[in-house]
Amino acid sequence: MYAGAMKDKRSDSRLVLEKVSHSYGAVPVLNDLNLVVDPGEVVVLVGPSGCGKTTILNLLSGYIEPVSGTVRREGIIRTVYQQDGLFPWLTVSENIAIGLRSVEDPARREKELLDLIALIRLEGFEHHYPHQLSGGMRQRVELARVLAGDSDILLMDEPFSALDYQGRLRMRWELVRLLEKRPHTVVFVTHDIEEAAQLADRVLVLSNRPATISRELHIEALRPRDLTDPAVIGAMKEILKELGLQV
Amino acid sequence: MRKPRDPGSYLLPVVVLLGFLAIWFFICYSNLFPAYVLPSPGAVWKSFREEVVSGRLADDIVASLWRVAVGFVAAAVLGIPAGLWLGQHMHARQAFVPMLNFFRFLSPLAWIPFAILWFHIGDKPAFFLIFMATFFPLVLATMAAVATIPSIYFRVARDYHYKGIELLTKVTFPAILPQVITALRVSYGISWVVIVAAEMVGCQDGLGYGIWEARNGLRLDSAVCYMIVIGLLGMGIDRLLAQLTKLPNVRWGYER
Incomplete structure (x- = not known):
């Protein structure tokens, strides 16, 4: 599935959060979070807004240090921001x-x-x-x-949220295509359940603040996945149920 | 890419100018005011020719331009780095901003007595006054621009290991350049206004001195001639500075 030449480089990359807790002042944001991102994996974090998704990315990138717990990172990390990260x-x-x-x-x-x-x-x-x-x-x-x-590692903080719906759909295809050409380990934060189901090897559903992982979902289907792919629809149902948005 | 110019953009100002001249002619030739109070366009034109032929006008233009250039460049060379530094250091801002604001609101003309006592007559008091008029607005504008740089640029810079002088020259400075250019245009405008007053008291030549001398000789025709030259030169140099806003790497600052 991936180009062989990149394989060794990818296997060097790893992101680990061990018993990480974080708070802003008196507000606890993360509670005892454990997360291992394997080389070449696409992990998508989904959760209600304000639940601490971006905080997790900031911890992974080293932009902030956790109040307690350890963060380990191997490999060169780059971040894609929501918008206007280009130098104009x-x-x-x-x-x-x-x-x-x-x-x-x-x-x-x-x-x-x-x-x-x-x-x-x-x-x-x-x-x-x-x-x-x-x-x-x-x-x-x-x-x-x-x-x-x-x-080696891409952290993506709702990178397509500033685009319109069709633009988002196109960019998902584009991302899948680019990752096939140039495999990277990806941690992708989104509030868009479709996006999670179409892109992820593994979806982590986060609970409300202080965030913990309330559900872990593996999606085996090959990418690119159609929006109407049964695996995508199945995953969306699971995520919605976990978020309390579907009975 | 260039759009053809709308003919209105140069025809309309010409119409307004001709209208203004017509009113001026009408008032003069209807003898509402005596000639020594309101010189006629003809008298101004005659005096303009005299000043050009004698070479005095050219000398005065060169003298004024030189004074503005020296004072203004000195203010920019010191003021922009000072603003960059203040923009990046919160405690320095807290310490200096009240004082800088105080001096900004102090009319540069208030410094005239000091300028003459300290620097006597000649170019130096004018340099000093131009500097005092433009340094503070430039520092404050640059500082404000630095303080409003979106933090995302610094995060990206950090991701790609920009540090120290490289961060300053490749991220911070280009991020504020459009605002710095605007600040330069505004403060150049101030300096061109101040030079006239500065030369009235501290100099023996220059465009401001020309007006002063015309007043002393009750030659308002000559004063008007100098006023026209001052206005046109000011506009012309502002057009030159405006060319800076057309640089491709600052266009973004004016287009969104």
Whole structure:
């Protein structure tokens, strides 16, 4: 399923949360959370808004330290934010090249850049600035930037939530296609149940604050999955039930 | 990409200008006011030709431009880095902002007595006054721009290991550049207003001094001629500064 050359690199990546608790002041956000993300896995966190999904990503990326418990990370981590994570003063090429900063050889860097632009199908837009692109195109550039270079792990914080519905559907296909070409370990946060069912190897449903994992759901079906795929519909039912939104 | 210019954009101002001149002519030739109170367009044109032929106008323009350039560039070179620094250090902001605001609201003309006592007559008091007029607004505008940079840029910068001077030059500075350009245009406008007053008291030449001398000789035709030159030069230089907003890597700041 995945390109063999990437296999070794991926096997180096691992994210572990061990008995992690976190609070903002007196407000407990996470309570005794355990999570192991295996190499190459796509884990999707779903939960009510304000339940601490983004906090988990911030802990995984090292942006914040937990109040108690340990976080272990192996591999190079990149984050895709909800929107406007691109530098508006740089062109599409220059923004993607940020992801290639660690690549020393200029020839390799140049080739990688061209490959990535072709991969996200934005040939001809290399010298455009982000404000000249649509929301979906901007998110594709973001994806190219995080996939570039030596990254192993992608943390995605509701990356498609600023797009319209059809835009979101397209971007899910796009993400699946890109991950097939360039496998990465992914932790994806969303409130969109469809998105979770279409993308995840494993869905973790979080409870209300302080968040714990209330349900773990494995989805075996191959990607890309149609919205009407029985596996997707089955998973959505399970998630909805867990969230108390379906009887 | 360039849109063809709407003919109204240059025809309409010309119509307004011609209308203004017509009213001016009408008032002058209907003898509502004596000629020494309101010079006629003809008298102004004559005085303009005299000033050009004698070379005085050119000398005055060069003198004023030089003073504004020195004072303004000094204020920008010191003020923008100071604003960057203050924008990044909260305690420094708390310490300095009240004082900076105080000086910003102090009319630069209040410094005229000090300018003359400290620097006597010549270019230096004008440099000083231009500097005092533009330094504080530039510091405060740059500082405010830094404080409003969306935190997402710094998170991305952190993800990709931008640190120290590279963070400053590749993230912080480009993120505020559109606002800095706007601040430069505004403070240039202030300096061009201040130079006239500065030259009336502290100088022996320059456009402001030209007006002062015209007043002393009751030559309002010459004063009007200088006023027109001051206004046109100010507009022209602002057009030049406005070209900066067309740089491709700052367009984003004006288009969303």
